[in-house]
Amino acid sequence: MKAGTALMKLCLWTFLILTILFIFLPSFYLLVISFEPSKLERIPRNFSEFSIKWYIRLFQRERLPGAIKQSIMVGLLTAVITSFLSLFSGLSYRKLRVKSYFLGLLIFPMFVPGIIAALSLSVFFKLINIRSSIYTVVFGHVLYALPYATIVTLVSFSGLKEGVIEAARDLGANGFRAFKDIIFPLTRGGIFGGALFGFLLSLNEFIRAYFLSGWQETLSIYMFGQMKGGADPSIYALAGFILSISILLVLIAVVYFSFIRHSSHSMS
């Protein structure tokens, strides 16, 4: 029996470590390769083979800064709009009786393939005579990010006890003050988390941007173009650069959420 439990533990841990390797190995290999893409066929043997020339070349490109700027613009707009909408969804959800149907309506876009979403939006925009621009991309991205942001927001709202709102009302606060003083401060984590999701999902999205952007190039579109051409190895440097930023953001998010978790723990 003891041997059985130990075996099961071993199994679990092996799976866990393999899973984590499986998640990280390709990314880290790419990071390594980005310093010397010419050595693609084998693992670099020592540091002298590393080179940062591809990184330097990267930032001498003409179209790249524009694409990065577009992506950030679209990402920020998406984040702001998404977090507002998901906040309102969170507020409505509290009052609603048919919660699971409402949730079903809200998460519907998660189940629509990106290409179909892109197609239906571009057709729709044509119908109401709106020309492609970064704003149509933002529209597409909000539609894409909203379910995820809403779920994050709803999770933080689920930790909000009706009692504290009633207490505020009891002490003389009207609906708005109760929101400002109590609801918002206590769900801030989820609302900002939703915004972060919006930003990241927008930044990483390709297919909707591709069909909705018109002539405006986002980072994803730029990279897609570069990779299809298969021309310049500085694409690896760009990938390594973005990967580093992703890792940094995840670290920040983990620390932030473990802080939230911690402080909400000490609440109960």
Add this chain to the structure above:
Amino acid sequence: MKAGTALMKLCLWTFLILTILFIFLPSFYLLVISFEPSKLERIPRNFSEFSIKWYIRLFQRERLPGAIKQSIMVGLLTAVITSFLSLFSGLSYRKLRVKSYFLGLLIFPMFVPGIIAALSLSVFFKLINIRSSIYTVVFGHVLYALPYATIVTLVSFSGLKEGVIEAARDLGANGFRAFKDIIFPLTRGGIFGGALFGFLLSLNEFIRAYFLSGWQETLSIYMFGQMKGGADPSIYALAGFILSISILLVLIAVVYFSFIRHSSHSMS
């Protein structure tokens, strides 16, 4: 004061309805247009203008059935592998102390742009000499779907009380029996939910499939090719077809989850 509350309620409901319109209008317009794409410039006026000829033409295509078959194969494999991995993650998570770091590691792929993930995997496969096939696509899709599936699984595990497992052990069950008799039946909803996520995310994914599939065409790749060419209006029929399936799946998911919610409610 009463007027203020009423105003706020009105605001909330307006936002809610607008949000839901915003989510559904484009999709439904696409569904309508799919019956008569030649009328793209305006809303169909009456049913006589509708036509299903594009739907019929759709299934006379040569490459389409193959692409659908590939997509379903990839989706099913992804679903099975993803739900197994996320089940193990869920089991390990229970035992872990550094929960938020573990979670951070697991959801890392959510923050990696699809293009970068595709690039790093294709480079990685080249390194270990694996040729592109639907299995490399499955690998990429598991990596993509795992964070989402894991979150769904963890949510269902969070409803699992340590006490019932201890009770089973106390009554004579070893670790495996406790899993089989207690843990699995009580988290089944989340595990199947994770599988559903894996399947849907895989079905809808384009960019990883594009770079990892070699000569095997999935539905997304087929559609991307068709749309870029801009040739045949039966693409709208295909989109309408897929959209109908998505709506159906969402309905099933909502009913299923509201059932789970209901039965778990009556538990407490």
Add this chain to the structure above:
Amino acid sequence: MQNNTQPDIYLRNLCKRFGDIIAVQNLTLEVHKGEFLTLLGPSGSGKTTTLRMIGGFEKPTEGEIYIQGELVNDKPPNKRSTRTVFQDLSLFPHMTVGENIGYGLLFQGLNKNDRKNKALKALELVGLEGLYKRKVTTLSGGQKQRVALARALVTQPPILLLDEPLGALDEKLRERMQAELKNLHQMLGISFIAVTHNQEEALTMSDRIAIINKGRLEQVATPREIYENPKTEFVADFIGLANILEGEIIEDNTGVEKLLSNGLEYFIPTKDKFNKGDNVILMVRPERIAIGDKVKGYKNSFSVTVRNILYKGVCSEFYISFDNDQEMRIRVESKSFWQDRFTGGKITIGWDERDTVVLKRESK
């Protein structure tokens, strides 16, 4: 309309339904100025719903709520002159003790200094000097309880509502807080309306107790009246321990009154007016039954068998049975009796017929 006899709270034919479920039914109740009234009942009896309707957190389905003479059915909580101490306290977890207590003062048009001074005084009132800047999340259960009290009291409400105010505290602390609450009530002179399912708490703290069962008001009276003269079978059984016999009146009120139950005859007080043949219940408290020598002089006196004796510290509880198998519990000082000496044996018990309550049987 303002006069001294006007009740602070007047509930008239109050009803509350949630869908098919009737939570409160036709409840009429007055709370006098400065009174400590407790709503007491089993869980699910509608007592909390009633308190929440007074506070403004639930809307009555029917009936009216008057607070200090004013109809408030449609007023939100922030427009009522009640303050609530919630069952789970509902402190604001993101604020300090001072911010929690000061929150209600924000809506009274005071400047920052006045607010702080008032909050400090309220802290002193509940015995928490020096905790003004502490995070509420770092307080102990008893301290949180006091902060919730201070937060409600600092705004000087004429009526304080308390929803199971001591439910979360452990035995020793609860008892201390009971005394403190009662003192606070006497000091402030405002009306307290509390909800509890704990009878001892209700008996100890209240001026009057309203017993609620299945959404209906069973009796409202002083603790002594409730305990010694319950008006319904439910009240008799719910409050304290009660030995209840069912029987029939066998002598009418012309002479001595007697009750026949399952073959045995019991004397009952003549003040109760029943007629021969009435179906009644007789209630006698375990602590009013004497045993051994003390029985002398009581008309009700029986020889019974001791089934079991439970030692309870303060007292011992005898489980006895009559010759007709009717069972009773008796409480006696634990000092003078010993388990092994009595169990299984015969003893004499008895009680003064004036210590019994006789009620008409309720049709079930």
Add this chain to the structure above:
Amino acid sequence: MQNNTQPDIYLRNLCKRFGDIIAVQNLTLEVHKGEFLTLLGPSGSGKTTTLRMIGGFEKPTEGEIYIQGELVNDKPPNKRSTRTVFQDLSLFPHMTVGENIGYGLLFQGLNKNDRKNKALKALELVGLEGLYKRKVTTLSGGQKQRVALARALVTQPPILLLDEPLGALDEKLRERMQAELKNLHQMLGISFIAVTHNQEEALTMSDRIAIINKGRLEQVATPREIYENPKTEFVADFIGLANILEGEIIEDNTGVEKLLSNGLEYFIPTKDKFNKGDNVILMVRPERIAIGDKVKGYKNSFSVTVRNILYKGVCSEFYISFDNDQEMRIRVESKSFWQDRFTGGKITIGWDERDTVVLKRESK
């Protein structure tokens, strides 16, 4: 090694630390065969941790656990001959009543028919005939409680562990279940080890009580012994109500013994051997203090002021103060006294010096 005097459970120098927190400290305790032993202590005292170590859900940091003579430190719960009734019951929500009860029988090599018969018998034992096929989620609190009991008992364990078994029930139901548990224990003749924070429950149900405070064993004895002869100040104060005076012995044990506290002299029982000048505490229970005429003959007799009287139904509680401002509580029959007659006035109180407990002062 199997013999009649071997304890069912033997804990030797048991310690449990969670990181820096010491939950259980050097605890040594024997549970006799067939005994009902209750671990009683305030929340956080380590009583539940101790029970969980016996059940196999926590590993001791130090010390040994013997169950029926066998060292079980490293055995998982399913290899121990204990069964547990959990605080939150932990019924399997996806199973019927019958499946819940039959679950433990799956591991005893019985066929389907035997399992069903045993489960049905266990249901009968706890008075739930006919609920075999019900979903456990549809049961009331008391029924769930009984199913949890039946599930643990059906496997006929020699030792039953109960973690706050009645914590979730309301007052009336809890009292009934206390009696039922005690009956069940007597009927089955197996060892029961219960954890509770409710003193009345412990006094009523247990053969012996182990008082635990801050992870240490304070005293283990019969309920009567614990209540009437507490061995430490903590036990005296924790169990029941206690009036505690601090003072100094002023006559040594050659003649009559006296204690001086804050200017007043009190007689103490001569059986306690203290020396002149010892710092001691004196404890007297509120219900052992007499008032009025009944004081006659007691050496300890004082004129005191009544500060407050609380009506508690069963009794009335007098808050009194001595001339030196020392305060005490007294419990008297509520029948004979009236709030308005006494409050603020002087009365005479007194007690038999044999009703006091004198303990050496603990250095704090």
